[in-house]
Amino acid sequence: MKPTEPQTKLSRRSFLKVSGAALLLLSGGGLYRAVDQGVFSTSKGPAYEPWAIHAVNQADLSDKAPERLVHYAILASNAHNTQPWLFRVHADRIELYADLSKNIGTMDPYFREMNISLGCAIENLCLAAQAHGFEPNVKLLDGDIDQAKVATIDLSPSSPHSSPLFHMITKRHTHRGAYDSNKPVSVALLNEMSTLSDHASSAKLLLHTDQQMKEQLGSLIVQATEAIVHDADQARDSHRWYRHSQDDIHRFKDGTTLDATGNSTLVRVFGKMLSISEKSSNAYWLKSTKEVHIPTASAYGSIVLATRSKAQLLEAGRLWQRIHLWATSKGIALHPLNQVNERLDREQQMNLTPHFGDALRSIVGGHGEHVFLFRMGYARDQALPSPRRSADEVQLQ
Numbered sequence: 001m002k003p004t005e006p007q008t009k010l011s012r013r014s015f016l017k018v019s020g021a022a023l024l025l026l027s028g029g030g031l032y033r034a035v036d037q038g039v040f041s042t043s044k045g046p047a048y049e050p051w052a053i054h055a056v057n058q059a060d061l062s063d064k065a066p067e068r069l070v071h072y073a074i075l076a077s078n079a080h081n082t083q084p085w086l087f088r089v090h091a092d093r094i095e096l097y098a099d100l101s102k103n104i105g106t107m108d109p110y111f112r113e114m115n116i117s118l119g120c121a122i123e124n125l126c127l128a129a130q131a132h133g134f135e136p137n138v139k140l141l142d143g144d145i146d147q148a149k150v151a152t153i154d155l156s157p158s159s160p161h162s163s164p165l166f167h168m169i170t171k172r173h174t175h176r177g178a179y180d181s182n183k184p185v186s187v188a189l190l191n192e193m194s195t196l197s198d199h200a201s202s203a204k205l206l207l208h209t210d211q212q213m214k215e216q217l218g219s220l221i222v223q224a225t226e227a228i229v230h231d232a233d234q235a236r237d238s239h240r241w242y243r244h245s246q247d248d249i250h251r252f253k254d255g256t257t258l259d260a261t262g263n264s265t266l267v268r269v270f271g272k273m274l275s276i277s278e279k280s281s282n283a284y285w286l287k288s289t290k291e292v293h294i295p296t297a298s299a300y301g302s303i304v305l306a307t308r309s310k311a312q313l314l315e316a317g318r319l320w321q322r323i324h325l326w327a328t329s330k331g332i333a334l335h336p337l338n339q340v341n342e343r344l345d346r347e348q349q350m351n352l353t354p355h356f357g358d359a360l361r362s363i364v365g366g367h368g369e370h371v372f373l374f375r376m377g378y379a380r381d382q383a384l385p386s387p388r389r390s391a392d393e394v395q396l397q
């Protein structure tokens with residue numbers, strides 16, 4: 001499936017609905033708010049400019065300034081779109097630091113998601129380095145899980161090699177919408193996905209395709225979402241990164257947005273006109289999990305590690321980014337669903353009975369420690385980009 005084809009069909013179908021909605025907005029005197037809330041400027045403005053790098057750089061891959069690589073690193077997948085990275089660029093190496101101020105609090109008390117996110121940025125950086133004629137040599141710095149410096153990437157000159165995954169960096173977006181229940185991901189593609197684990201790394205992919213396991217995972221994900229929504233601290237820490245007003249989106253250039261929920265144009269148009277409270281947003285998340293995310297998942301994938309060290313979490317991130325870029329090249333939509341792991345960490349933090357911890361341990365058996373879960377499938381429409389701080393804004397002097 002070419003990602004562009006279904007988009008055209010959906011656009012035509014939703015046109016009439018949106019026209020009706022627009023008339024209602026105008027008749028309600030809501031035009032000013034519609035403009036103010038970006039109804040007519042989806043994916044445009046300063047927060048979305050970093051996604052346009054490809055158009056510029058395609059013509060100029062010969063630009064050997066290592067700063068160029070940061071432009072690709074910042075487009076990586078990352079938990080709650082906090083973008084927890086800082087880069088120090090030298091002529092022959094790039095140092096990567098965790099921006100610890102971007103921690104998601106009780107949603108990520110042990111920096112599991114932060115370190116996976118940093119690993120995603122490393123993967124993009126390496127793909128961009130090769131495309132620009134550098135051989136990257138990555139040194140992951142193990143040690144304390146919340147230590148700020150996480151990696152050094154040495155860059156030596158080599159002949160340019162731009163892999164198909166590099167070309168997917170600007171096209172990859174998390175897809176939180178409904179997937180086609182009648183179109184499973186084929187066994188051949190699942191087998192190909194399994195080969196993406198790097199033999200030298202301890203991060204491995206486990207696929208869950210049988211009905212019984214899918215039901216067990218689906219039920220666990222719903223239970224974990226309910227537990228988060230009913231945990232006042234987690235509900236607050238999760239919602240804190242939701243950006244509703246256009247003003248906030250372009251000022252902070254981070255966080256999750258209505259446009260990234262995978263909803264139809266109509267729902268997003270009306271949603272932008274309303275005020276969204278923490279309670280209504282979390283209730284909506286639970287409802288979508290139950291009614292859209294779980295029932296339409298074609299299969300699930302887990303990333304497991306031998307141990308949860310910082311270096312291995314970074315490797316898990318590299319693997320996730322690789323999987324997502326590869327899936328994008330095949331027209332497969334992906335969506336991380338990490339509520340169960342978020343509850344596992346919370347159970348440890350609060351010394352609670354390890355309900356979710358035990359469940360994940362029994363699912364992965366002897367394969368290692370479960371650190372990341374996602375669903376996959378085919379979507380009718382394309383996902384929209386999420387905001388990004390610019391490469392300049394995340395560079396240390």
Ligand SMILES: Cc1cc2nc3c(=O)[nH]c(=O)nc-3n(C[C@H](O)[C@H](O)[C@H](O)COP(=O)(O)O)c2cc1C
Nearest residue numbers: 077078079080081113116117173174336337338386
């Ligand atoms: C470690 C990690 C955990 C994530 N967990 C979730 C999740 O539980 N639910 C979700 O909808 N997205 C999750 N995501 C996806 C991010 O929210 C997404 O990458 C971010 O908002 C940026 O959007 P983009 O991927 O479209 O660029 C996760 C991503 C990472 C790297």
